[in-house]
Amino acid sequence: MVHQRAKIEALPAYVQGKSLPDAVKLSSNENPYPPLESVLQATHERLSRFNLYPDMGAIELRERIAARHGVRLEEVSVGAGSVEVLSQLINASADEGDEVIFAWRSFEAYPILIQVAGAEPVRVPLTADERHDLDAMAAAVTERTRLILICTPNNPTGTTVHADELERFMAKVPEDVLVVIDEAYVHFDNDPKSVDGLDFFRRYPNIAVLHTFSKAYGLAGLRVGYAIAPERVTTNLRRVAVPFGVNDLAQTAAIASLDAEDELNARVELLVAERARVLAAMREQGWKPVDSLGNFIWLRTGEHTPAVDEALRAGGVIARAYGVDGLRVTIGDPAMNDTFLAALATITPVA
Ligand SMILES: Cc1ncc(COP(=O)(O)O)c(C=O)c1O
Numbered sequence: 001m002v003h004q005r006a007k008i009e010a011l012p013a014y015v016q017g018k019s020l021p022d023a024v025k026l027s028s029n030e031n032p033y034p035p036l037e038s039v040l041q042a043t044h045e046r047l048s049r050f051n052l053y054p055d056m057g058a059i060e061l062r063e064r065i066a067a068r069h070g071v072r073l074e075e076v077s078v079g080a081g082s083v084e085v086l087s088q089l090i091n092a093s094a095d096e097g098d099e100v101i102f103a104w105r106s107f108e109a110y111p112i113l114i115q116v117a118g119a120e121p122v123r124v125p126l127t128a129d130e131r132h133d134l135d136a137m138a139a140a141v142t143e144r145t146r147l148i149l150i151c152t153p154n155n156p157t158g159t160t161v162h163a164d165e166l167e168r169f170m171a172k173v174p175e176d177v178l179v180v181i182d183e184a185y186v187h188f189d190n191d192p193k194s195v196d197g198l199d200f201f202r203r204y205p206n207i208a209v210l211h212t213f214s215k216a217y218g219l220a221g222l223r224v225g226y227a228i229a230p231e232r233v234t235t236n237l238r239r240v241a242v243p244f245g246v247n248d249l250a251q252t253a254a255i256a257s258l259d260a261e262d263e264l265n266a267r268v269e270l271l272v273a274e275r276a277r278v279l280a281a282m283r284e285q286g287w288k289p290v291d292s293l294g295n296f297i298w299l300r301t302g303e304h305t306p307a308v309d310e311a312l313r314a315g316g317v318i319a320r321a322y323g324v325d326g327l328r329v330t331i332g333d334p335a336m337n338d339t340f341l342a343a344l345a346t347i348t349p350v351a
Pocket residue numbers: 028029080081082083084107151154155182184211212213214220223224225
């Protein structure tokens with residue numbers, strides 16, 4: 001038998017949100033709206049060039065992102081989705097046996113990427129109200145800690161870290177530990193108390209911020225995300241990156257999306273309004289979801305999770321079930337959300 005790394009063979013594979021014909025797919029936190037006409041047009045014009053390699057440095061896109069956030073080009077690094085940039089951050093920061101701290105539950109990919117890099121995942125349980133336990137996370141720091149991941153809004157619970165809480169946390173974190181603020185869902189967050197990652201990036205030397213074009217910008221299928229990080233870090237991200245990882249269509253679509261932010265923001269506002277409507281309707285049915293600031297809602301259904309998942313599926317809805325912890329349901333367009341609410345209404349509330 002060929003040799004393979006035992007640590008890799010022991011890992012669970014990342015599981016994609018399920019989809020079934022005729023069911024409403026609310027399992028991957030995707031944007032339900034189709035690509036904008038202007039973005040389609042821009043990418044269409046580039047189709048005839050795909051015999052050529054893309055710009056490896058993604059200079060134009062990085063310049064646009066830098067201008068958008070008021071940072072330097074050298075502080076922006078792009079990847080094939082923010083998950084790829086996160087993988088680069090871990091590879092650039094953590095050696096074999098080093099530790100990476102994150103809240104749990106949080107984004108499923110975290111423990112997988114950390115272990116692929118040979119590092120040790122350190123999961124710190126969420127508080128009873130589904131939020132990051134920053135005191136416990138600070139207490140988990142050891143001399144092997146290289147990276148701390150803060151997911152705000154947190155996938156799958158939708159809760160955010162508040163700016164004053166992160167300020168107190170940063171005072172306890174050694175300056176040689178990089179704190180990554182994963183803001184994949186930041187555009188859906190309308191709570192003024194929440195952390196603004198870029199503000200922390202400007203004030204601390206050990207902050208990296210992760211953003212993605214997959215969610216609010218609706219480019220999940222094209223794969224493009226980025227980090228804003230200190231120049232020394234972004235230089236290393238490019239060292240560990242697979243060359244030409246962000247293809248030409250993705251770069252083009254991301255630039256066209258930055259040109260169309262007003263139109264995209266209008267869609268985000270629709271989703272935020274739908275989130276409020278769905279939360280209210282769920283509570284009216286007797287469910288008790290925590291408030292969410294992402295484009296999804298979390299239900300801690302515990303041992304009932306498989307049964308609730310099954311009942312939703314019978315009602316034509318695919319949610320994302322997490323073992324016996326709970327279920328996450330993406331906010332879709334109004335018709336999709338109505339299908340979800342109708343399916344949920346057939347189930348006795350258990351969370
Ligand atoms: C918290 C979080 N971060 C990052 C990502 C990665 O998104 P992408 O790789 O599409 O940019 C996701 C995707 O679901 C996510 O939930």
